Amino acid sequence: MIRTRFAPSPxxxxxxxxxxxxxxxxxxxxxxxxxxxxxxxxTDVARSTPEAxxxxxxxxxxxxxxxxxxxxxxxxxxxxxxxxxxDMLERGLAYRCYLPPAELDALRAAQxxxxxxxxxxxxxxxxxxxxxxxxxGILPVIRFRNPLEGSVAWDDRVKGRIExxxxxxxxxxxxxxxxxxxxxxxxxxxxLDMRITHVVRGDDHVNNTPRQINIIRALGADPPVYAHLPxxxxxxxxxxxxxxxxxxxxxxxxxxxxxxxxLNFLARLGWAHGDAEIFSxxxxxxxxxxxxxSPSPARFDTAKLAxxxxxxxxxxPGDELGRRLVAYLQRAGLDPAAGPDPGAAAALLRDRVSTLxxxxxxxRYFYATPHPDAQxxxxxxxxxxxxxxxxxxxxxxTLAWTREAILAAVKAAAARHGLKPGxxxxxxxxxxCGMLQTPAIDAVLALLGRQATLSRLGAALAP
Ligand code: GLU
Numbered sequence: 001m002i003r004t005r006f007a008p009s010p011x012x013x014x015x016x017x018x019x020x021x022x023x024x025x026x027x028x029x030x031x032x033x034x035x036x037x038x039x040x041x042x043t044d045v046a047r048s049t050p051e052a053x054x055x056x057x058x059x060x061x062x063x064x065x066x067x068x069x070x071x072x073x074x075x076x077x078x079x080x081x082x083x084x085x086x087d088m089l090e091r092g093l094a095y096r097c098y099l100p101p102a103e104l105d106a107l108r109a110a111q112x113x114x115x116x117x118x119x120x121x122x123x124x125x126x127x128x129x130x131x132x133x134x135x136x137g138i139l140p141v142i143r144f145r146n147p148l149e150g151s152v153a154w155d156d157r158v159k160g161r162i163e164x165x166x167x168x169x170x171x172x173x174x175x176x177x178x179x180x181x182x183x184x185x186x187x188x189x190x191x192l193d194m195r196i197t198h199v200v201r202g203d204d205h206v207n208n209t210p211r212q213i214n215i216i217r218a219l220g221a222d223p224p225v226y227a228h229l230p231x232x233x234x235x236x237x238x239x240x241x242x243x244x245x246x247x248x249x250x251x252x253x254x255x256x257x258x259x260x261x262x263l264n265f266l267a268r269l270g271w272a273h274g275d276a277e278i279f280s281x282x283x284x285x286x287x288x289x290x291x292x293x294s295p296s297p298a299r300f301d302t303a304k305l306a307x308x309x310x311x312x313x314x315x316x317p318g319d320e321l322g323r324r325l326v327a328y329l330q331r332a333g334l335d336p337a338a339g340p341d342p343g344a345a346a347a348l349l350r351d352r353v354s355t356l357x358x359x360x361x362x363x364r365y366f367y368a369t370p371h372p373d374a375q376x377x378x379x380x381x382x383x384x385x386x387x388x389x390x391x392x393x394x395x396x397x398t399l400a401w402t403r404e405a406i407l408a409a410v411k412a413a414a415a416r417h418g419l420k421p422g423x424x425x426x427x428x429x430x431x432x433c434g435m436l437q438t439p440a441i442d443a444v445l446a447l448l449g450r451q452a453t454l455s456r457l458g459a460a461l462a463p
Contacts, residue, residue, distance in 0.1 A: 002034025003197045006060075006067075007187070009041045010052035013248035014059035016300065017202060017232040017240060020266045024229060025200040026065045027267070027288035037194055038070035043186055045075070059249040063259050063266075064281065072194070074186050081181035084189050084219075085142055085174060093218045094174060096140035097124040098132075119170035122148075139177035144185075144215055146171050152210040157227035157290040159203070164210040172211050184208050188215045196224050200290070203228040227290045230297045232269055240300055252305075256328055256355030258316070261309035268308075269298035278311045306354040313356075318347035328360035329367060339366035340447045348439050348447060362438075366448060369456065370434020377460065380427040380436075386461070388417040388424055389431075393457040401450045407442035431460040 006022040008014065014022070029036035038060070042048040057071070088094035099107075099120070108118035122128060125145060134140065146169050153163035174185040181189075187208070191199060206228050213223045234244040241247065252262055263281055272294070273279070273287040313321060322343025329336045336342050345363045353359045364370070381389065392413045399405050414424040425441045432453055438444050445453050 001197070002029055002032040003037065003195050004029040004034065004200055005037040005039050005070075005191070005194060005196050006065075007039040007041050007190070007201070008056050009044060009047075010049060010056055011044065011047040012052055013055045013250060015240070015247045016249060016266065016269075018056075019059060019063060019249045019262075020232060020269050020298075021200060021202055021229055022060060022065050023063065023263065023266050024227070024271065024288075024290075024293070025198075026067075027284055028198060028200060028227075028290060029068075030285040031288045034197070035068045036066075037072070037196070038067040039072045039074070039190055039194070040070075041074050041183070041186070043074045043180075043183060048075075055248075055250065062250065062253055063263055069194070072190070074190065077186070077190070078181070080193070081186055081189050082175075082179060085179075085181060085185070088144070088174070088218070089142065092126060092145070094142050094144050095124060095126050095129070095171075096134075097143045097171070097173075098134040098138045098140045099124060100135060100138050117168075122171055125171065141173045141177055142175035143171035144174050144211075144218070146211070146214055152213050154209065154213060154223065154226055156206075157198075157225055158230070158293045159206070159228055159295050162206065162209070166214070169211060169214070172215070174215070184211055185215065188212050188219075191224060192216060192219065192221055198225045198227065198290070200227045200229065203230055225290075227293065229293065230270060230295060233297045233299045235300055235302065237299065244300070254357075256357030256359070257305065257309045258312050258324065258356070260316070261305070261312040264312060265305045265308045268304075269300070270294050278308065278315070280315075310351075310354040313350050313354075313359075318350075319343040321346040321350060325356055325359055325363070328356040329363065332357075332360040332364065334360065334364060334367040336367065338368065339363075339452075340449065344447055348443055352439065365433040365435070365438075365444075369452075370432075372430050372434045372460070376430055376436075377427075380430045381460075385417065385419055385423050385427060388413045388419060389427060389457070390461050391416075392424065392428075393454065393461055396450060396454055396457070399450075401446060403440075403442045403446040406445050407440075410442065428457075432456045 004025040006025045008018055026036045040053055042053070085094065104120065107121060111118045124132065147166045149166060151163050151165045153161060155161050172184060173182055175181050209226055216223045232240045234240045249262065260281065263284065264279055267284050268277065270293050272292060322341060322345070325342045325346045326336045329342065339345070345366050346359060349359050349362045353362050392409060395409050399409055410424055410428065411421050414421045426436055428441050429436050429438050432448065433444060
C-alpha cells in the first residue's frame with residue numbers, strides 16, 4: 001500500500017512550488033489507490049501561524065488535493081518525539097553531548113581556518129567520552145550516533161542514485177538542550193510512524209536525506225523511497241520568489257484561474273506524459289508516475305498558464321463555467337441576476353478571454369448599463385448612419401428576438417441606407433455594450449434581450 005505525505009511548514013501561504021510538491025505526492029497516492037497524508041510541520045513556533053495553516057488548507061481544498069489522513073500537527077506529537085529520543089539514548093543510538101556552544105563555535109572556526117568542512121568532531125561519542133566529565137552548568141544536546149564507516153545511498157526516483165560517505169556527516173543534534181526535538185528528527189519519526197512509503201518533496205531536502213536514512217536504519221526500519229523534486233524557476237530563470245509577483249496559489253484563484261487549469265499547469269512543471277498538455281484531474285491520476293518527473297528545474301511560464309486556463313475553460317460545460325463566473329461577477333460589483341444566465345454569457349465569451357476575471361469584465365454590459373464615452377459615440381454615430389440605427393431600433397420592438405432575425409435586420413438596415421454592415425454593427429456595439437470589442441453583435445443582442453437593447457438604444461438615439 002502506497003502512503004505519501006505532504007509536509008508543509010506553515011510559515012506563509014502555499015506557494016507554487018509547494019503546491020506542485022503536494023500535487024505530485026497526492027497524484028502518486030491516488031494513482032496507486034494509496035493514502036495521502038497531510039502533516040503540518042509547525043515546530044518552528046516563531047514562524048508558524050494558524051493563518052498560514054488555514055491558507056494551506058484553503059489552497060489544497062481549492063485545488064482538490066484531498067487528504068486521507070491528517071492534518072497531523074508536529075507540535076501535538078512532542079511527547080512521541082521525546083519518547084523516541086529517550087529510547088535512542090537507552091539503546092545507545094544517541095548520546096548526550098556537553099560541548100559548550102562557544103567551544104563548538106571555536107572548533108568550527110578552527111576547521112574553517114584550516115580549509116576543512118566545519119563539523120562536530122564526535123568527542124562525546126560514548127566510545128570516546130570515557131573519563132570526560134560534563135562541565136558544570138551545561139545542558140547537553142542529544143546527538144545521533146551516525147555510522148563512522150561506509151556510506152549511505154538511495155535511488156532517488158527523480159535524481160537517480162545518490163551516495164554520501166558517512167565521513168561527510170557529523171552526529172546530528174536530535175534534541176536541543178531544553179529537550180525539544182530538531183526538525184530532521186521529527187521528520188524521521190513521523191515518516192516512520194505514518195508508515196510513509198514514498199517521500200515526495202523539494203530537492204532543498206536532499207542534504208537532509210542521508211542523515212534521515214541513517215536514523216531510520218538505526219531504528220531498525222527500512223527507509224521510504226525518495227523523490228526529490230527540482231526547483232521551480234521564474235520566467236527569468238531565477239528561483240521563484242515574491243519578486244516574480246503572484247506566488248501564492250490562491251492569488252491565481254483571485255486572478256480568475258480555474259483550479260482545473262492550475263492543477264494541469266502545476267503538473268506540467270517538471271512532469272510530462274507524452275506530449276499531453278491539456279488534461280483533466282482524472283487523466284493526471286491515471287497517468288502520473290514519479291519516473292516521468294524531469295530532474296532539471298521547471299520554469300514557470302505565465303503565457304502558458306493563461307493558455308492552459310483558456311483551454312480548461314473551453315472544456316468546462318457552459319452551465320458549470322457560468323456557475324464559476326457568478327462569483328467573479330459579484331467581485332466585479334455586478335449583479336448576476338440583473339442580466340442573462342451567466343452560463344450563456346460564459347459560453348459566448350469563453351473563447352475571447354483567458355481568465356474568469358477577464359470574462360467578468362467582458363460580460364459587464366450584460367449586467368450593468370454601460371455609459372459609452374461621448375466622443376466615441378460622436379465618432380461612430382453620425383448623419384450617415386443615425387437614420388439606419390433609428391429604423392433598426394423601431395424594428396427591434398417587434399422583431400422575433402433571435403440571432404438570425406437580428407442579423408438579417410441589421411444587414412437589411414445597412415443595405416437600405418447604402419452602408420456597410422460594420423457601419424451599423426460598430427455603433428450598435430458602442431451604444432448597447434459601451435465598447436467596440438464584443439462577440440458577434442447579433443449573438444450579444446439576442447442574449448442581452450429586447451428590453452435592455454431597446455432602452456440602451458432609445459437613450460442613445462433620443463433626439
Ligand atoms: N516541512 C518541509 C518544508 O516545508 C518539508 C519536509 C519534508 O517534506 O520532509 O519544506
